[in-house]
Amino acid sequence: MKKLKILNLKKAHSLATERSIKLSEDTLDQKERANGFFQEVGDxxxxxxxxxxxxFSRNxxxxxxxxxxxEIGNKSLPLIIITGTIMGLVLTIQSRPAMAKxxxxxxxxGMVAVSLIREIGPIITALICAGKxxxxxxxxxxxxxxxxxxxxxxVSATNPIRYLVVTRVLAATLMLPILVLFADAFGFIGSWIGVNIxxxxxxVLYIFQAFGSITFLDFFPAVIKTFLFGAVIGIVGCYKGFTAGRGTESVGKAANAAVVLSSLLIIIVDMIAVQITDMLS
Amino acid sequence: MINSQETNTDTISDEKITSEVLIDIKNLKKSFGRLEVLKDISLKLHNGENLVVLGKSGSGKSVLIKCIVRLLNPDGGTINLLGKEVNSIKGKELSKIREKIGFLFQSGALYDSMTVKQNLEFPLVRIKKDLKEAEIDHKIKEVLENVGLADVLEKMPSQLSGGMRKRISLARSIILDPVIMLYDEPTTGLDPVTSDEISELINSVQEKYKTSSIIITHDIACVRLTADRIIMLHEGHVYAEGTLEEFEASDDPLIMSFFK
Structure with missing residues (x-):
C-alpha cells in the first residue's frame, strides 16, 4: 500500500514536472515571438x-x-482604369434595386459619387497597388x-537608402493620389454606364448630379489618406525587400510579406482616418 | 616560412614586404548568433602585394573582407584601413574610405536593371561629380579595354556570359581608381580557361592601377597565378601563412589537401 502511494506520488511529480517544462517552453516561445514583433517594429x-x-539630404x-x-504611375494606370470602371458599374447595378424601393x-x-470618392476609390486603388x-x-x-x-x-560609396528606397517611397506617395483620381473618374464613367443600362x-447630367452631392469635406480627407496609403505601400515594400534573407526563397517571402503587411496597414490607416474625419466633421 | 598553428604566424617572406601597411587587422572576431565564424584573426596587407586568403567553405573568408569594408560589423578586434579605424568611422568618412576600395563580388553583383554603360557610370557620376560627359565616356572606354571587353556598352547583364559579367564587375570596381582591391572568390562558377583569364586580369589590374589586393578563394589555380603571399583560415583562426612555394612544400595534412 505504501509502495503504491509512493508510485502515485512519483507519477504526479513527473506529470507536474512535464507540465511545468511545457509551460516554460510555451512562455519562452511567446517571449521570443513578442521580442521578434517588437524588434521588427523597432527596425x-x-x-x-x-x-x-x-x-532631405542634398544629393x-x-x-x-x-x-x-x-514605373509606379504609368504602368499601373491600365489596371486602375479597368478596376475603377468596373467598380462604378457594379456599385451602380447593385445599389439601384435598393434605391428604387x-x-x-x-x-x-450622388450616392455612388460619395461612396467612390470617400471610401471605395481610395481603398480599392490602394489595395490593388499594394498587390502590384x-x-x-x-x-x-x-x-x-x-x-x-x-x-x-x-561599397561603391552610394547610399542605397537614398537611391533605392527614398525614390520609391516618394514616388508611391505621390503617384497613389493621382491613381485614385483616375480610379474615381473612371468609376463615374462605369456608374454612368450602369445607370444607362x-x-x-x-x-453631362450624370456628372452634374454626382458632383452636386460632393462637398470639400468628402474630397479633402480622402485625398490626404491616399498620400498615407502610398507612403505605407512604399515603406513596407522597400522594408521587406531590404530586410530579405540571403536565399532565393526569401525573395518570394519578401514580396508576399510586403503585400500582406501593407494591405493590413492600409485598412488600419483607413479606419483611423475615418475616425478622425468623423470627429472633425 | 610556413606558419601553422604550432608556429609563430608573424613571419613572412621578407622580399614580399614593403614598408607601408594598408590594412592591419588585429584580433578580429565575428559571430552570427551562436556560430563563431571569426575567432581571432590578425593579418596585414602590404602596399603592392596580392594577399590570397585561402580556406574551406564556411571558414569565414568572405565575412573577413565584408568586415573590412564594414558591410558587416565586427564583434571585436580592430581593422585599420588606410590609417583609419574602420569600426569607429561612419557616414561621409566611411564613404570616403570606401571610394578607395574596389570590391569584386562573388556573383558579380551587376545592377540587373541597368545596361553595362549605366553600371559603369553609376559610381563615377556619384563620386566624381565634376567629370564631364566626354571624360566619363573616356573613363568607361578605358576600363572596358583594360578588362578586354569593348563592345558591350548597351547590353544588359542578363545578356552576358558568367566570365563577361565578372569582367564588367571588375571594370566597375576599378573605375574609381582604387588603392585596394578585394576579390570575393573571383573565379567561382567559371570554367578553367575563363578562371585563368580572370586571374591574369587580377594581375594586370594590379600592374596598371598599382593596387594591393586581398583575394578570397579556394581555387588553387587562381592562387598559383596571383598569390604573393597566402594566409589560410581554419576554424576562425589564421592556420598558416607564407609564400606559394612554402605552402606547396608543406607536409601539413590540411594544406596538402588543398595543394596536392
Whole structure:
C-alpha cells in the first residue's frame, strides 16, 4: 500500500514536472515571438527615420525618382482604369434595386459619387497597388539583396537608402493620389454606364448630379489618406525587400510579406482616418 | 616560412614586404548568433602585394573582407584601413574610405536593371561629380579595354556570359581608381580557361592601377597565378601563412589537401 502511494506520488511529480517544462517552453516561445514583433517594429521605425533623413539630404536622386514615378504611375494606370470602371458599374447595378424601393433612383449618381470618392476609390486603388507595387518593390529589392547588388552599391560609396528606397517611397506617395483620381473618374464613367443600362441619362447630367452631392469635406480627407496609403505601400515594400534573407526563397517571402503587411496597414490607416474625419466633421 | 598553428604566424617572406601597411587587422572576431565564424584573426596587407586568403567553405573568408569594408560589423578586434579605424568611422568618412576600395563580388553583383554603360557610370557620376560627359565616356572606354571587353556598352547583364559579367564587375570596381582591391572568390562558377583569364586580369589590374589586393578563394589555380603571399583560415583562426612555394612544400595534412 505504501509502495503504491509512493508510485502515485512519483507519477504526479513527473506529470507536474512535464507540465511545468511545457509551460516554460510555451512562455519562452511567446517571449521570443513578442521580442521578434517588437524588434521588427523597432527596425521599421529606424528604417523610416533613415528614409526621412535621406529625403532631405542634398544629393536627391531626381532622375531615379522620375523613373519610379513612371514605373509606379504609368504602368499601373491600365489596371486602375479597368478596376475603377468596373467598380462604378457594379456599385451602380447593385445599389439601384435598393434605391428604387425608396423611389430614390435619381439620387443614385450622388450616392455612388460619395461612396467612390470617400471610401471605395481610395481603398480599392490602394489595395490593388499594394498587390502590384508593394510586391514588385519587395521582390526587386529582395532580389537585389540576395544577389549582393545592394552591398555593391554601399561599397561603391552610394547610399542605397537614398537611391533605392527614398525614390520609391516618394514616388508611391505621390503617384497613389493621382491613381485614385483616375480610379474615381473612371468609376463615374462605369456608374454612368450602369445607370444607362436601365435608364437614359446624359453624361453631362450624370456628372452634374454626382458632383452636386460632393462637398470639400468628402474630397479633402480622402485625398490626404491616399498620400498615407502610398507612403505605407512604399515603406513596407522597400522594408521587406531590404530586410530579405540571403536565399532565393526569401525573395518570394519578401514580396508576399510586403503585400500582406501593407494591405493590413492600409485598412488600419483607413479606419483611423475615418475616425478622425468623423470627429472633425 | 610556413606558419601553422604550432608556429609563430608573424613571419613572412621578407622580399614580399614593403614598408607601408594598408590594412592591419588585429584580433578580429565575428559571430552570427551562436556560430563563431571569426575567432581571432590578425593579418596585414602590404602596399603592392596580392594577399590570397585561402580556406574551406564556411571558414569565414568572405565575412573577413565584408568586415573590412564594414558591410558587416565586427564583434571585436580592430581593422585599420588606410590609417583609419574602420569600426569607429561612419557616414561621409566611411564613404570616403570606401571610394578607395574596389570590391569584386562573388556573383558579380551587376545592377540587373541597368545596361553595362549605366553600371559603369553609376559610381563615377556619384563620386566624381565634376567629370564631364566626354571624360566619363573616356573613363568607361578605358576600363572596358583594360578588362578586354569593348563592345558591350548597351547590353544588359542578363545578356552576358558568367566570365563577361565578372569582367564588367571588375571594370566597375576599378573605375574609381582604387588603392585596394578585394576579390570575393573571383573565379567561382567559371570554367578553367575563363578562371585563368580572370586571374591574369587580377594581375594586370594590379600592374596598371598599382593596387594591393586581398583575394578570397579556394581555387588553387587562381592562387598559383596571383598569390604573393597566402594566409589560410581554419576554424576562425589564421592556420598558416607564407609564400606559394612554402605552402606547396608543406607536409601539413590540411594544406596538402588543398595543394596536392
Amino acid at each position: 521599421m521605425a529606424l528604417f523610416i527615420k533613415q528614409i526621412v533623413k535621406e529625403t 536627391f536622386e531626381f532622375k531615379e525618382f522620375l523613373r519610379q514615378c513612371y 425608396f423611389g430614390a433612383v435619381t439620387m443614385l449618381p 507595387i508593394g510586391s514588385g518593390m519587395g521582390a526587386e529589392l529582395g532580389s537585389m539583396k540576395v544577389t549582393e547588388q545592394i552591398d555593391a552599391m554601399e 436601365k435608364g437614359d441619362v446624359s453624361l
